[in-house]
Amino acid sequence: MPEPFDARDRLPPGLRYLPDWLAPDACASLLSAIDAAEWSSPLRRRVQHYGHRYDYGRRSVANASPAPPIPTWAGQHAKRLVHEGLMRAEAGQVIVNEYLPGQGISPHVDCMPCFGPVVAAISLGSGCVMDFTHPGDGRRAEVPLAPGSLCIMAGPARYSWRHSIAARKSDPGAAGRVPRGRRVSVTFRTVIDEGLADAHQLSESLSRVRVDPFGQVVTLAVP
Ligand SMILES: O=C(O)CCC(=O)C(=O)O
Numbered sequence: 001m002p003e004p005f006d007a008r009d010r011l012p013p014g015l016r017y018l019p020d021w022l023a024p025d026a027c028a029s030l031l032s033a034i035d036a037a038e039w040s041s042p043l044r045r046r047v048q049h050y051g052h053r054y055d056y057g058r059r060s061v062a063n064a065s066p067a068p069p070i071p072t073w074a075g076q077h078a079k080r081l082v083h084e085g086l087m088r089a090e091a092g093q094v095i096v097n098e099y100l101p102g103q104g105i106s107p108h109v110d111c112m113p114c115f116g117p118v119v120a121a122i123s124l125g126s127g128c129v130m131d132f133t134h135p136g137d138g139r140r141a142e143v144p145l146a147p148g149s150l151c152i153m154a155g156p157a158r159y160s161w162r163h164s165i166a167a168r169k170s171d172p173g174a175a176g177r178v179p180r181g182r183r184v185s186v187t188f189r190t191v192i193d194e195g196l197a198d199a200h201q202l203s204e205s206l207s208r209v210r211v212d213p214f215g216q217v218v219t220l221a222v223p
């Protein structure tokens, strides 16, 4: 198995890390706009969904239960991402995640048939380490995300590598453990044609259905 490597000089291909994308005062005003909005708790951590709701259980965009429109405080950053050439089209979906110390997100690839080729995430409040793992060959990268930074996943970092945040209260740092505080991330995605996403969901559901030798339809458990 290859050695884990220091992500500072060897980020997963397709990952861009832009420190200080937002100045501290812009971070503070974004965070207060977020905290004035309504949170929901479909998971262990609190989230806000705008533009399109994402159904974590079905791993698809939940077209049947609309989300509030993208608020101005998120839309202005979605526009800036396009203006700076970081996203080709303006994000149609924004998810805000809140992580209290000890909370994380398990390894995943953002839904491929739901979302476009670039996922951008702003970090606010506390920093954290995001872990990237390549399921094929075991390569790993620990990427520290500082408040005010922007992390852009595209190419292999978006489609092949998994990303996660360990559910722990501190992260490894250059000078020892770094305690975590409350971190809030704002993630921007374009949404792929809804018909295509629906077709994917249908094929996922059908792949869980079998007909047994007695002609009975059997639904397989989700792996
Ligand atoms: O919190 C983050 O920076 C990333 C969250 C994430 O991976 C996701 O919402 O899919």
Ligand SMILES: [Fe+2]
Binding pocket: 108, 109, 110, 163
């Ligand atoms: Fe993700």
